[in-house]
Amino acid sequence: MEISEKELIIKAQAGDQVAFEQLVYNYDKAVLSIAMRFVRDTDDAKDIYQEVFIRVFRSLKKFEFRSEFSTWLFRITTNVCITFKSSKKEQVSVPLQAEFDEDNKEFGKVELVSDEKSPEEESLSNDLQTFIGNAVDSLSERQRITFVLKHYEGYKIREIAEMLNCKEGTVKKYLFDAVNNLRKKLKPLSAFQT
Numbered sequence: 001m002e003i004s005e006k007e008l009i010i011k012a013q014a015g016d017q018v019a020f021e022q023l024v025y026n027y028d029k030a031v032l033s034i035a036m037r038f039v040r041d042t043d044d045a046k047d048i049y050q051e052v053f054i055r056v057f058r059s060l061k062k063f064e065f066r067s068e069f070s071t072w073l074f075r076i077t078t079n080v081c082i083t084f085k086s087s088k089k090e091q092v093s094v095p096l097q098a099e100f101d102e103d104n105k106e107f108g109k110v111e112l113v114s115d116e117k118s119p120e121e122e123s124l125s126n127d128l129q130t131f132i133g134n135a136v137d138s139l140s141e142r143q144r145i146t147f148v149l150k151h152y153e154g155y156k157i158r159e160i161a162e163m164l165n166c167k168e169g170t171v172k173k174y175l176f177d178a179v180n181n182l183r184k185k186l187k188p189l190s191a192f193q194t
Contacts (some may be wrong), residue, residue, distance in 0.1 A: 009069055013061050020060070024053055027070065030153075031077050037148045038081040051080050067162060074163045078149070082141045135185035143178035146171055 003011075003019075005026070011019035028049070035048035055076050063072060136144060142164070149155045149163065150171075157175075161168045 005069060006065070009060070009063065009065075013063070020057065023056075023069075027073055028053075030070075031073070034074070034077050034148065034153060035081060037152045038145060039085070044084065048077075048080050048084050051084070052077050055080065071159065071162045074149075074155075074159075075165060078145050078163050081145055085141050132182075132186065135182050138185055139178050139181055140174075143174045143181070146174040147178045150175060 003022075005023075008019045008022055008026075012023055031052050032045060032049050035045040035052070036042070039045055039048065052073075056073060059076075063069070136147075139147070146160055146164065149160045150157070155163070157168050157171050160171045164171065
């Protein structure tokens with residue numbers, strides 16, 4: 001018989017180490033994925049991952065089921081990412097391309113570059129990713145984490161708002177500003193399009 005997530009949480013809150021380990025197992029890949037996409041450094045992502053689950057362990061008794069556990073966990077994750085980034089005072093690179101459909105006021109797909117390339121294409125792709133990464137570096141942490149959660153992790157605006165503890169309109173503004181800022185920074189790339 002499989003135990004429900006709520007039962008796992010209650011057991012973990014009561015000090016059951018196995019239940020806590022199962023919660024970690026259920027979410028470890030998602031937390032590591034968000035961290036990795038935010039910092040693009042394996043060691044830093046592992047540090048964030050560790051800090052997230054330390055905070056979850058310390059705060060789990062305070063979790064009152066007012067939201068989904070995943071929302072609460074990912075709110076901690078986004079806060080740790082932002083705090084970590086601020087404390088490192090380094091630039092973060094996230095290679096991405098995004099489109100904003102101004103007519104429909106929607107964000108398009110993020111497209112990743114194919115893995116099958118010639119050496120020349122690979123070199124150009126690396127240069128392009130560096131250029132795009134530098135453009136992303138210019139985004140504020142809130143814009144960057146919102147963009148990563150939406151376009152890489154696939155969360156809905158409502159879910160991101162819950163994670164960031166803000167209104168949906170604020171998330172939309174972060175996304176809109178991120179795309180506009182990226183467009184300005186990536187404008188020189190349009191010269192290479194044929």
